[in-house]
Amino acid sequence: MDIVIKLSQFLLSLSLLIILHELGHFIPAKLFKTRVEKFYLFFDVKYSLLKKKIGETEYGIGWLPLGGYVKISGMIDESMDKEQMALPPQPWEFRSKPAWQRLIIMLGGVTVNFILAFIIYIGMAFVYGDNYVANADLKDGVWVTNPAIEKAGVQTGDKIIAINGKKMDRYDDIAKNLFMANEVTIQRNNEEKTIKFPINIINKISNSGVKHSLVEMRIPFIIAGFEKDSPNSKNLKTADIITHLNGIPLQYVDEAVEIFKKYKNQTVPATIKRDGKVIQTTIKFNDKSKSGVAYATRIPYSNIEKLNLYKVNRQTFGFFESIPIGINMGVNTVIDYGGQLKKIFNPKTEAYKEVGGFAAIFNVFPETWSWTAFWSITALLSIMLGVMNLLPIPALDGGHVMFLLYEIISGKKPSDKFLENAQMVGFVLLIALLLFANGNDIYKAIMK
Template sequence: MDIVIKLSQFLLSLSLLIILHELGHFIPAKLFKTRVEKFYLFFDVKYSLLKKKIGETEYGIGWLPLGGYVKISGMIDESMDKEQMALPPQPWEFRSKPAWQRLIIMLGGVTVNFILAFIIYIGMAFVYGDTYINNSDLKDGIWVTNPAIEKAGIQTGDKIIAVNGKKMDHYDDIAKNLYMANEVTIERNKEEKTIKFPINIINKISNSGVKHSLVEMRIPFIVSGFEKDSPNATNLKTSDIITHFDGAPLNYADEAVARFKNHEGKTVPITIKRGNEIIQTTLKFNNKSKSGVAYPQRIPYSNIEKLSLYKVNRQKFGFFESFPIGIDMGINGLIDYGTQLKKIFNPKTEAYKEVGGFAAIFNVFPDSWSWEAFWSITALLSIMLGVMNLLPIPALDGGHVMFLLYEIISGKKPSDKFLENAQMVGFVLLIALLLFANGNDIYKAIVK
């Protein structure tokens, strides 16, 4: 059932982005009286799952979910329709339109992607508001849960002050910024210091073997379950909080790793909090110093509030207030993705090894349905799709825009033969990138 929910979110998001992107080309093409022969969600290689011709345009759904397209008459695109291009230009064809109209048609897709992202962020600000914990409230610092971050120099108990010079006001901002960190300013033992991260930190995080977690809030040792044959399943219950171990306070779960060592075969007195009760009991260890008691690294904000661990701030925004908030979220998304691309194109960072394909996108979606997560991921993917399509690679929108700008500036239009060859080179590059990204997914699935 989990995979069905993930797949449903993945396909819905992908379909929405593709249809709206292609609509961005379709609408200006129609406005400028340019014939659109096909409008397809997914690719219809050899055959289509569904198709219907309305007027001069065939609308359909292909079987290959690698994207979508609009086929515009008189345009050198992925269809490579040389027969049409060999005929004299017709008034309804793309090639017959002024350069400025062709430029608007080509920029329509990415324009819609960026507008969509901002609209989603504005809507999320209005509907969900902002829920956060002030970084300053983490009096005893953070819990380092990824060994790559620890090796880089961050320790459990450190207070993260800034990442790459940007102050971390909210706890939620820390993890996503650490992933792209060059330097981190921390406070340790009331002393502030700056730690330089290795240039290939992204690759080190990926190779750490720990997924989806870099640092967490420090939380108490809350019993979340028991391993098979645990000697403590009879005297402890889930949701019990171990507050003292061997007579000394156990404030945080991360302290248990060191405190539980070297107790092979021993029975140690502990104090637990069960609801409003304080209970004295024991914790038994087997011959490998294992208690068989599981505890979480992360708990929902609702539980954090219930246990009064940290103050959870909830801020609601009015309709007009949501616009600057959403726009700011969109701008930050663009800046963050631009930073990622810079790292990917810098071989020293080894970030190119983490480039993922469809499997990576699929795995971003949660196992349980969450509209908030769905819209947040869709907005980010819309930004990614817009930026990627603007890359000056022939066969992408950015490649067409590059040649159109050359035409507008120089007054000379590249020959159809040149455009056909450029389109073919771009298509080969895209296939290579697609194989590389999805090959990375396969490699990670097999090796990692």
């Protein structure tokens, strides 16, 4: 059932992004009286799952979920329709339109991507507001959950003051910026120090084998479940909080993990909290100091408030207040993604090894349905799609825009033969990138 929910979110998000992107091309093409022969969700290689012709346009759903397309008459695109291009230009064709109209048609898709992302962020600000824990309230620092971050020099209990020189005002800012960190300013034992991260930290994080976040808020030992045949499943329950072990206070789960290592083949007295009541019990450990008890690494803000762990700051916004906030979120996301691309194109960072394909995108979605997560991920993917399509690579929108700008500035239109060759080179390059990204997914699945 979890995989069905995850797949549903993935397909819904992908379909929404593809349809709206292609609408961005379709609408201006129609406004400029340019014939659109096909409008497809997914690719219809050899055959279609569904199709219906309305007017001059065939609308359909293909069987290959690697994207979508609109086929515009008289345009050199992935269809490579040389027969049509060999005929005299017709007034309804793309090639017969003024360069400025063709430019608007080509920019339509990415424009819609960015507009969609900004609308989502505005809507999220209006509907969900802004909930956060101030970084200053993490009195005992953060819990480092990824060994690569620990090896880089950041320890559990450190207060992360700034990342890349930018002050971290909120806890959420830490998790978002740490992945791209070049240097981290921390406070340890009331002393500030700046730690330089290795240039290939992204690759080290990926190779650490730890899938969850890099750092977490320090929280108590809250039981999240039990391993099969755990000897402690009878006397302990999910949501119990272990507060003492063998008389030793356990304030945070990271402390408990270290203390548990001391006990082997022992039954140890423990104190737990259950529904507000204090209960005395015992915890059994095997010969590997394992208890078979799984603990929570993070909890929702509602539970943070309920357990009185940290102060949760809540802000609500009216519709017009949400507009600048949503726009600011969108701008920051574009800037952050630009920084990621910069790292990917720098071989020294080895970030190119972490480029993923459809499996990587699929794995971003949670296994439980969450509209907050769905819209947040969809907005990010929309920006990623917009930025990637703007890259000046033939066969992408950015490649067409590059040649159109050359035509507008120079007054000379590249020949159809040149555009056909450029389209072919761009198509081969895109296939190579697609194989590389999805090949990375396959390699990680096999090796890890």
